[in-house]
Amino acid sequence: MDARWTSPNDWRYVSEGGATIVFSYVGAYDPNFTGMVLRIRKVSRSEISPEELLKQHENEDEDSQYAAEDDDPTVAFQSRIISRLVPSEHLPRLESCRVSLAFLSKLSLYSQSYRPLERIARDSIDTRKRRAVLATDLVGAGAGGFAVEIKPKWAFLPNPKYLSLATKEVKLAYSRFVMHSHYRSLREQSVAEKVPPVTDYDPLDLFSGDEKRVEMAVEALWASWVASNGAVNNLRVFLDGKMIKPNDEGAYQSLSKLLAIDSALSSSEAPRQPFIQALLPLLLRKPLLKILETLQRTLDSLDIEGLLILWDRAHAASNPPPQLGEGEPEPTLFEWESFVDEYLPRTGGGAVPGLDNLDLLPAVSDLRYHMLAYLMSATFKDCSVILRFPSLEARDLEPCITVIDLDPKSVARLHKWAQLDREIAETYSEHVAKQKGSGD
Structure with a gap:
């Protein structure tokens, strides 16, 4: 082209x-x-x-x-x-x-x-x-209808085996997204005195497969979208290919018409419930969310803390030891193909071999496999899904759900991710301790 x-x-x-x-x-x-x-x-x-x-x-x-x-x-x-x-x-x-x-x-x-x-x-x-x-x-420029982009984020709680005492309690009780949102709000408050709107969205609800919890997740996404006037990127709404903001009265009337509700209701809350109900069938009946959850979980079978333990074991003789990922080449397409050749048989049933035996650490010879697996999991943690709904004139077309933004991640980011992971968990642990101390 x-x-x-x-x-x-x-x-x-x-x-x-x-x-x-x-x-x-x-x-x-x-x-x-x-x-x-x-x-x-x-x-x-x-x-x-x-x-x-x-x-x-x-x-x-x-x-x-x-x-x-x-x-x-x-x-x-x-x-x-x-x-x-x-x-x-x-x-x-x-x-x-x-x-x-x-x-x-x-x-x-x-x-x-x-x-x-x-x-x-x-x-x-x-x-x-x-x-x-x-x-x-996928957002339908020139075709009418509307589309919704959701950035779902982390779908699972980590394997507990390799978590440190400093992070284990909070990482097994709270989703990564909830902890990271709190961490970002503190950083923005200290740097720019600008705290993003509080959100109740939790990816664990979206990926749960339970209708009530999925509905709660979409409602929380809508609420944060409205509160931030579209600045929070976990939810984006497009009308005829154009991204709209919650304060766009004309766009709300158009969205209301597509959702078959009274377009005279121009309040930002008017389309909320019909909007949520329109999304639920695609999220619940199509297998995409389950596929993404399984991929994230089975690819990140050690958590980055376990990957770091394996890395340190492999470099125990080095003085000083290199940082996680340091000196490692970026995977080629041929190596990615070989990785998938190995990953699919290992996880054919959605299980992760060896994780039930809490006395065994993966072999050092498996380090490169687990590094690539973590990078691939990061790709699926950072993707977006697009839900597309046809125009009134094209109601014979079925709504569809598609996953996008599946770029490969860099080995060079592993060390920074490990540092960030610890900072997020420890910051949230302090937050929980303060809440308990205040009697909340």
Whole structure:
């Protein structure tokens, strides 16, 4: 595919995450692009400024750049790795798409008025890239209807075997998301005196399979979405491909119409219950959430504390010992394929061999396997699910649920994750102790 000959006006800003920015195709019908979005890599302003990007590449041969650049790793990772773990009906179509400096520069300029200010300050479109990702438009730009993006996060409590005394009590009693939310609120309060809205959302409820608990989870997501005016990214709502905010009265009326309720009720709470009831069938009857929970749990069978114990055992003779992951190469696609070849037989029944024997630590020879398993689990912990509902004119189409944002994670992040994990658990342990001390 080649997007260079389309106009930047044919693409509409949808949303962005830490690594990519997404535009949906809204131009004249084109069999290659209609119903698709373009995912483009971003670059941190601390790494390289937009001015440097332009100076560095304005005179270079783009054909040579394109030939030398690999496809975005997301494309190959999904087709060769993720597709073996998640059924194809729950995955978007992904393919490589050619872009150019001129196209990306114009798109970057166009998107400035739509991007959040904090994102603009942090990063920009990486105009050095000559390849982007073309993917199924799951939020329905130009097609009517509405879509909901949920970032569900951690689905399970950890295996208790390798947890330290300092963290064991809270890590087995509270979900990682609840503890991490508390940790972030304290940090933001001390750094910027800005505390995000309190949320009652708990991923353990969403993944429970129990209708009442799932309903409670969606209601909590809605409440935090309203309280933050859409700033909390665990829930995003799209109408006809455009992300809406809770304070958008017109959008509420349109959403109310799609939910078949009285559009005259413009209060932010008006569509709440019909909205929740619309989501429940997909979340409860489709197997995707159960698949994600099983993958997260079986891939993270040791918790990062257990992985750190295994790492320290493997490097016991080193002085000084390296940090977790230090010196380890990033896994190649071939290694990921070999990993999946090993993982699937090990966990064919959803169980994790060896965890019932509390006297055994995995062999040091299994260290690399468990490192890759933890990285893969992190991918599924950080994914999003899109629930898409058809327009009133297309009610013959079935709602669908899809998982996105399944990029591979880096070995270099393991040490930082281990530090963060301990800080989160110990901070929350102090919080629980204070509550008990105050008699709450």
